Amino acid sequence: MITNEIPPGARELLDRLRSGHRLALARAISMVENGKPGFEWLLHEIHRELGRAQRIGVTGPPGAGKSTLVSGLTRELRGRGETVGIVAVDPTSPFTGGALLGDRIRMNDLATDDGVFIRSMATRGSLGGLSTSTHEVADLLDAFGFSRVLLETVGVGQSELDIAGAADTTVVVLVPESGDSIQAMKAGLMEIADVFVINKADRPGADRLAQELELMLHMRMGEGGSAGAGHHGVSLRSVGRSARERAKEAAAQRHEWAIPVLKAIGQSGEGVAELLAIIDGHTGYLEESGELSRRRRARLADRVRGVVDRLLRRWTWSDGRGEELLAGALAELETGELSPYEVGDRIVRAITSSTR
Amino acid sequence: MITNEIPPGARELLDRLRSGHRLALARAISMVENGKPGFEWLLHEIHRELGRAQRIGVTGPPGAGKSTLVSGLTRELRGRGETVGIVAVDPTSPFTGGALLGDRIRMNDLATDDGVFIRSMATRGSLGGLSTSTHEVADLLDAFGFSRVLLETVGVGQSELDIAGAADTTVVVLVPESGDSIQAMKAGLMEIADVFVINKADRPGADRLAQELELMLHMRMGEGGSAGAGHHGVSLRSVGRSARERAKEAAAQRHEWAIPVLKAIGQSGEGVAELLAIIDGHTGYLEESGELSRRRRARLADRVRGVVDRLLRRWTWSDGRGEELLAGALAELETGELSPYEVGDRIVRAITSSTR
Numbered sequence: 001m002i003t004n005e006i007p008p009g010a011r012e013l014l015d016r017l018r019s020g021h022r023l024a025l026a027r028a029i030s031m032v033e034n035g036k037p038g039f040e041w042l043l044h045e046i047h048r049e050l051g052r053a054q055r056i057g058v059t060g061p062p063g064a065g066k067s068t069l070v071s072g073l074t075r076e077l078r079g080r081g082e083t084v085g086i087v088a089v090d091p092t093s094p095f096t097g098g099a100l101l102g103d104r105i106r107m108n109d110l111a112t113d114d115g116v117f118i119r120s121m122a123t124r125g126s127l128g129g130l131s132t133s134t135h136e137v138a139d140l141l142d143a144f145g146f147s148r149v150l151l152e153t154v155g156v157g158q159s160e161l162d163i164a165g166a167a168d169t170t171v172v173v174l175v176p177e178s179g180d181s182i183q184a185m186k187a188g189l190m191e192i193a194d195v196f197v198i199n200k201a202d203r204p205g206a207d208r209l210a211q212e213l214e215l216m217l218h219m220r221m222g223e224g225g226s227a228g229a230g231h232h233g234v235s236l237r238s239v240g241r242s243a244r245e246r247a248k249e250a251a252a253q254r255h256e257w258a259i260p261v262l263k264a265i266g267q268s269g270e271g272v273a274e275l276l277a278i279i280d281g282h283t284g285y286l287e288e289s290g291e292l293s294r295r296r297r298a299r300l301a302d303r304v305r306g307v308v309d310r311l312l313r314r315w316t317w318s319d320g321r322g323e324e325l326l327a328g329a330l331a332e333l334e335t336g337e338l339s340p341y342e343v344g345d346r347i348v349r350a351i352t353s354s355t356r
Numbered sequence: 357m358i359t360n361e362i363p364p365g366a367r368e369l370l371d372r373l374r375s376g377h378r379l380a381l382a383r384a385i386s387m388v389e390n391g392k393p394g395f396e397w398l399l400h401e402i403h404r405e406l407g408r409a410q411r412i413g414v415t416g417p418p419g420a421g422k423s424t425l426v427s428g429l430t431r432e433l434r435g436r437g438e439t440v441g442i443v444a445v446d447p448t449s450p451f452t453g454g455a456l457l458g459d460r461i462r463m464n465d466l467a468t469d470d471g472v473f474i475r476s477m478a479t480r481g482s483l484g485g486l487s488t489s490t491h492e493v494a495d496l497l498d499a500f501g502f503s504r505v506l507l508e509t510v511g512v513g514q515s516e517l518d519i520a521g522a523a524d525t526t527v528v529v530l531v532p533e534s535g536d537s538i539q540a541m542k543a544g545l546m547e548i549a550d551v552f553v554i555n556k557a558d559r560p561g562a563d564r565l566a567q568e569l570e571l572m573l574h575m576r577m578g579e580g581g582s583a584g585a586g587h588h589g590v591s592l593r594s595v596g597r598s599a600r601e602r603a604k605e606a607a608a609q610r611h612e613w614a615i616p617v618l619k620a621i622g623q624s625g626e627g628v629a630e631l632l633a634i635i636d637g638h639t640g641y642l643e644e645s646g647e648l649s650r651r652r653r654a655r656l657a658d659r660v661r662g663v664v665d666r667l668l669r670r671w672t673w674s675d676g677r678g679e680e681l682l683a684g685a686l687a688e689l690e691t692g693e694l695s696p697y698e699v700g701d702r703i704v705r706a707i708t709s710s711t712r
Binding site for chain 1: 396404652661699
């Protein structure tokens with residue numbers, strides 16, 4: 001049982017975390033990231049203290065300027081006296097095991113601010129369960145007391161889904177150069193966005209991309225849209241701001257959310273305040289429509305599934321006899337005498353019957 | 357046991373697959389993709405027939421022109437009388453469940469060629485085990501008798517690692533617009549490439565990107581490089597083709613692989629024949645250096661891990677009582693009376709002790 005496995009020092013760590021020590025927070029995050037003994041106990045202990053921070057996901061293709069936008073949002077929030085925890089998920093080399101140097105250097109000026117905490121996380125191999133650990137690090141920042149938790153990741157593949165699953169509001173950042181809107185659809189970004197930001201909007205093609213996105217959001221509405229979040233009443237011709245505002249207002253009255261497409265220039269800060277206003281508007285929509293509790297309930301269920309799968313994998317490959325059995329079968333696998341399916345079957349049988 | 361669970365029709369399907377019916381191939385792939393009863397038995401049966409096809413992975417950011425390049429490679433191979441099976445992994449919306457329309461339409465002219473088979477696969481949610489199913493679909497194409505299997509995917513996040521894990525040779529496609537080389541590193545592409553292609557090389561910035569990549573590959577060499585594949589002797593000034601050739605030759609003598617950076621224009625077919633020559637050169641290197649058996653052995657072990665994890669998940673969430681137990685705890689999870697860790701622990705205990 002989780003509560004029977006409290007390693008020495010974990011209680012002190014929890015106490016120091018609760019009294020607001022940044023070093024304790026950093027240590028707790030490392031514990032979770034590396035799956036160190038006691039990390040599940042720690043997360044179990046803080047579970048009741050969660051739910052105060054608003055969680056905002058920021059995702060988009062590489063080079064879209066997500067980090068710059070996150071920095072901008074953070075400065076804006078700090079100016080209002082809020083505190084901000086940032087989780088930046090960076091793709092990792094599975095060969096070297098380390099995280100690769102990215103945009104994080106651009107956030108250096110925030111690193112000295114006591115109201116801000118930045119943590120980079122490396123994506124791991126397929127056994128890593130990145131999704132679950134990202135959510136768990138967000139929990140730690142929430143429990144620590146930050147009023148906002150920003151989750152940032154490159155949004156192609158699986159990681160943007162993980163971020164969307166962890167966030168109350170998901171911001172998808174595109175740039176004119178990031179390809180046409182078909183590419184955006186292909187990348188699966190259309191389905192996770194609560195807000196679209198076209199960053200670097202002073203570059204050519206920004207208006208066209210905005211119009212295409214609006215059209216596609218409009219078309220998608222015809223297909224029924226995704227759960228609880230349809231797009232309404234914005235035609236290709238009504239891309240102007242007031243039309244968007246009118247559509248949003250109408251949607252809000254029906255407890256629906258019309259996904260806005262906002263143009264911004266992260267570098268100069270243009271559009272950042274408006275983005276924050278949209279995010280806060282989305283929070284209002286989530287609360288009033290009951291969508292917030294629905295999202296958080298789904299998140300809890302997902303967390304349980306993630307915890308179970310991780311426990312099962314650990315029990316098989318680390319604590320259990322999985323690797324030993326696999327090593328013993330490798331020669332026969334190579335000659336073709338055994339198939340991976342026979343070996344897999346054998347391993348599952350062996351480990352499940354040996355649990356008693 | 358896998359061999360005890362042969363559903364009606366599966367034997368006939370296997371027979372028809374072995375005698376080269378394309379429809380049987382399509383059905384077998386669907387069976388594997390959807391995890392239909394008997395799919396593991398089918399894969400088990402064909403296991404001994406594998407290893408003849410050369411597996412080539414093609415990955416890169418959205419909009420890099422991967423599909424165009426794959427089409428070009430396919431036409432070149434067809435001209436030489438080879439047959440080609442293509443697996444295109446498209447990111448999917450986790451909300452609608454369907455694959456999104458992508459570049460695949462551009463391959464339509466190949467679809468009527470009997471020596472070519474194209475299959476799009478959709479990425480699933482986190483329970484999907486995309487990696488394992490992609491490898492398994494490649495197995496089916498291998499067993500069917502295609503001399504080459506091309507695996508294509510958008511390369512940011514996890515999917516490019518999955519493709520690299522499935523391929524003998526991995527081609528990473530970049531474009532001048534896809535951001536600077538720091539972004540390429542950030543995307544983790546540096547570690548999986550056996551060949552870099554700078555596509556759309558007639559656009560501005562191609563030469564600069566090529567030089568940056570060469571420099572980075574050179575720098576990486578100082579860090580020791582990845583297992584068995586270091587980069588050698590190509591300085592910033594020797595980007596010209598002959599220097600590259602010389603470096604490759606020298607590396608081949610030491611049984612090492614100097615990762616080439618090739619410029620191409622997929623649209624016009626420029627560079628496609630040279631890419632194929634590099635790929636075949638890499639195959640030679642893999643065979644002579646023993647790296648091919650090392651890669652295939654690692655792939656077999658990974659496959660077993662994937663099969664085991666999938667069996668365990670199925671046993672927990674589909675056949676087992678996982679969802680039932682989770683549903684029963686949801687109310688207490690929401691009030692905070694129970695943490696996901698307590699519930700997870702409880703589920704793992706319940707299902708593992710009930711297997712006997």
